[in-house]
Amino acid sequence: xxxxxxxxxxxxxxxxxxxxxxxxxxxxxxxxxxxxxxxxxxxxxxxxxxxxxxxxxxxxxxxxxxxxxxxxxxxxxxxxxxxxxxxxxxxxxxxxxxxxxxxxxxxxxxxxxxxxxxxxxxxxxxxxxxxxxxxxxxxxxxxxxxxxxxxxxxxxxxxxxxxxxxxxxxxxxxxxxxxxxxxxxxxxxxxxxxxxxxxxxxxxxxxxxxxxxxxxxxxxxxxxxxxxxxxxxxxxxxxxxxxxxxxxxxxxxxxxxxxxxxxxxxxxxxxxxxxxxxxxxxxxxxxxxxxxxxxxxxxxxxxxxxxxxxxxxxxxxxxxxxxxxxxxxxxxxxxxxxxxxxxxxxxxxxxxxxxxxxxxxxxxxxxxxxxxxxxxxxxxxxxxxxxxxxxxxxxxxxxxxxxxxxxxxxxxxxxxxxxxxxxxxxxxxxxxxxxxxxxxxxxxxxxxxxxxxxxxxxxxxxxxxxxxxx
Amino acid sequence: xxxxxxxxxxxxxxxxxxxxxxxxxxxxxxxxxxxxxxxxxxxxxxxxxxxxxxxxxxxxxxxxxxxxxxxxxxxxxxxxxxxxxxxxxxxxxxxxxxxxxxxxxxxxxxxxxxxxxxxxxxxxxxxxxxxxxxxxxxxxxxxxxxxxxxxxxxxxxxxxxxxxxxxxxxxxxxxxxxxxxxxxxxxxxxxxxxxxxxxxxxxxxxxxxxxxxx
Numbered sequence: 001x002x003x004x005x006x007x008x009x010x011x012x013x014x015x016x017x018x019x020x021x022x023x024x025x026x027x028x029x030x031x032x033x034x035x036x037x038x039x040x041x042x043x044x045x046x047x048x049x050x051x052x053x054x055x056x057x058x059x060x061x062x063x064x065x066x067x068x069x070x071x072x073x074x075x076x077x078x079x080x081x082x083x084x085x086x087x088x089x090x091x092x093x094x095x096x097x098x099x100x101x102x103x104x105x106x107x108x109x110x111x112x113x114x115x116x117x118x119x120x121x122x123x124x125x126x127x128x129x130x131x132x133x134x135x136x137x138x139x140x141x142x143x144x145x146x147x148x149x150x151x152x153x154x155x156x157x158x159x160x161x162x163x164x165x166x167x168x169x170x171x172x173x174x175x176x177x178x179x180x181x182x183x184x185x186x187x188x189x190x191x192x193x194x195x196x197x198x199x200x201x202x203x204x205x206x207x208x209x210x211x212x213x214x215x216x217x218x219x220x221x222x223x224x225x226x227x228x229x230x231x232x233x234x235x236x237x238x239x240x241x242x243x244x245x246x247x248x249x250x251x252x253x254x255x256x257x258x259x260x261x262x263x264x265x266x267x268x269x270x271x272x273x274x275x276x277x278x279x280x281x282x283x284x285x286x287x288x289x290x291x292x293x294x295x296x297x298x299x300x301x302x303x304x305x306x307x308x309x310x311x312x313x314x315x316x317x318x319x320x321x322x323x324x325x326x327x328x329x330x331x332x333x334x335x336x337x338x339x340x341x342x343x344x345x346x347x348x349x350x351x352x353x354x355x356x357x358x359x360x361x362x363x364x365x366x367x368x369x370x371x372x373x374x375x376x377x378x379x380x381x382x383x384x385x386x387x388x389x390x391x392x393x394x395x396x397x398x399x400x401x402x403x404x405x406x407x408x409x410x411x412x413x414x415x416x417x418x419x420x421x422x423x424x425x426x427x428x429x430x431x432x433x434x435x436x437x438x439x440x441x442x443x444x445x446x447x448x449x450x451x452x453x454x455x456x457x458x459x460x461x462x463x464x465x466x467x468x469x470x
Numbered sequence: 471x472x473x474x475x476x477x478x479x480x481x482x483x484x485x486x487x488x489x490x491x492x493x494x495x496x497x498x499x500x501x502x503x504x505x506x507x508x509x510x511x512x513x514x515x516x517x518x519x520x521x522x523x524x525x526x527x528x529x530x531x532x533x534x535x536x537x538x539x540x541x542x543x544x545x546x547x548x549x550x551x552x553x554x555x556x557x558x559x560x561x562x563x564x565x566x567x568x569x570x571x572x573x574x575x576x577x578x579x580x581x582x583x584x585x586x587x588x589x590x591x592x593x594x595x596x597x598x599x600x601x602x603x604x605x606x607x608x609x610x611x612x613x614x615x616x617x618x619x620x621x622x623x624x625x626x627x628x629x630x631x632x633x634x635x636x637x638x639x640x641x642x643x644x645x646x647x648x649x650x651x652x653x654x655x656x657x658x659x660x661x662x663x664x665x666x667x668x669x670x671x672x673x674x675x676x677x678x679x680x681x682x683x684x
Contacts, residue, residue, distance in 0.1 A: 276606055277582045277588050277606065277608070279606075280585075280606040280608055
């Protein structure tokens with residue numbers, strides 16, 4: 001790893017953190033961050049725990065906040081400090097940073113706003129803080145950002161409301177506010193994340209630096225990006241190409257309307273809108289484009305938890321005919337191929353002795369509404385055992401005899417037996433199928449409440465498989 | 471930013487070995503008559519003015535000109551209508567060109583502030599901005615990428631021989647795309663359109679080129 005990137009370890013795996021700008025006012029950012037550092041979250045959640053490292057606070061006017069002793073300045077702290085989180089008014093940030101440099105901190109997160117985003121004056125100040133960080137060879141996140149969260153060590157160096165569950169998806173967001181709401185959502189829907197980075201004005205570290213660090217992060221299996229703009233497009237492409245060869249990257253780009261300005265001079269000018277060019281850059285660097293926030297996280301979930309689909313040749317198992325047809329429609333629209341079941345496969349299904357006399361005998365394989373876990377087991381294992389079937393969408397609608405939990409166990413066992421073939425589940429419903437769906441997801445089998453999302457998830461796994469071949 | 475005139479455009483296209491349907495400049499009806507002797511009809515005539523970007527908007531293009539007297543009449547017509555519809559434009563005369571046969575495609579380039587030069591390919595002609603059936607690649611574009619660009623547009627079947635049409639030479643189009651990508655090494659070229667490029671079974675030729683330099 002590049003030594004510049006190696007230095008990011010101090011940001012994501014610090015042994016000690018100081019908050020400069022700790023506040024007693026419970027409605028302030030300086031209080032929120034301290035509470036997050038001390039207990040993991042502002043709003044209680046079952047996923048939060050206190051950060052395991054040492055936490056320090058700087059506030060010259062307070063003795064103690066939230067049980068943390070306040071120091072007048074970072075210089076007054078005796079112990080070594082890895083990470084400095086700064087939330088003080090913009091104009092005193094340079095001075096605070098110089099103290100931190102003296103103290104030999106290894107990383108900066110500048111939460112404070114009032115820099116490049118406010119105009120030329122702020123930009124000047126921003127250049128100043130970047131110069132301080134760079135001359136000290138110390139990486140800097142921000143300014144004007146929410147901060148970062150690293151779930152494996154319960155580090156919540158942000159003013160986000162809480163901490164999401166630990167999991168395989170890293171989320172890099174150019175918007176702090178989106179990250180906030182995503183955390184709330186992730187807690188509700190048990191969506192696991194390894195790292196959350198709000199990088200604000202990206203004055204020093206930019207999205208490509210984080211990608212490069214995540215490349216070697218064992219906790220991260222897929223990377224979701226929310227992007228408003230990229231400064232150095234060519235650098236992004238170079239890094240994204242390398243990283244996406246190992247870990248899937250999915251991006252949602254805001255600001256899609258075509259730009260006009262100088263475009264009138266040529267057809268190419270007016271047709272090559274900014275979003276078209278972003279999409280092209282993403283495609284050329286192996287980044288998958290999501291259409292909206294929900295899709296961003298749906299695709300990341302599928303890619304982080306399931307293997308790529310080796311061939312575009314999948315099957316659907318369902319206990320509801322209508323859902324099977326809908327699923328086939330969505331797959332077809334996306335170019336996901338439902339393979340024709342061979343005669344031999346049907347014979348194998350018949351020989352299990354478990355199939356309903358009226359089962360569909362074709363793909364989608366409708367095993368009929370009264371299917372019990374036994375029928376699911378026979379169908380799923382038979383199909384996964386076939387060389388020409390490379391992935392499976394499993395749909396479960398809820399009838400009186402349906403057993404979502406036992407079905408989940410069947411599916412989990414099948415996945416263990418065929419770990420190289422992706423499984424996507426659709427437990428349609430809510431109240432009574434929720435527990436089974438949770439069981440599936442806790443065993444890394446993505447579940448969606450709608451067949452269109454399942455089709456899209458399988459599409460991305462097929463796409464990932466195709467990308468691997470190029 | 472300004473548009474290169476025809477002479478400089480031709481020099482540049484030659485430098486990059488790009489196939490171009492050579493125009494003959496005329497600035498009087500007498501010269502039209504003289505030039506007609508050396509041309510095989512049908513031909514196309516286009517208004518010659520650096521001030522006019524979209525020639526068909528001022529009725530500055532005539533196609534399917536069948537003979538010399540047609541050509542003389544066409545010259546008078548396009549000059550008249552261009553003067554009327556673009557009174558401020560300096561009109562130098564017109565270009566006479568062989569009427570190339572084939573399917574119209576467009577190949578273009580623009581420089582993006584973040585990503586640098588981007589190459590565009592699409593189905594061409596006057597409806598290009600309405601159809602918006604285009605594909606893009608960020609440079610450098612090699613042959614494999616160029617072929618992918620061509621194959622990824624929706625109207626690709628129009629090129630590959632749908633409904634009994636003769637397939638056009640995808641290789642010849644790819645060749646122009648790759649050379650266009652190479653051209654971006656010239657940093658003065660800010661934007662360009664090759665529209666139309668006429669593609670037929672064996673070749674592809676640039677019929678009209680608009681190169682914007684900075």
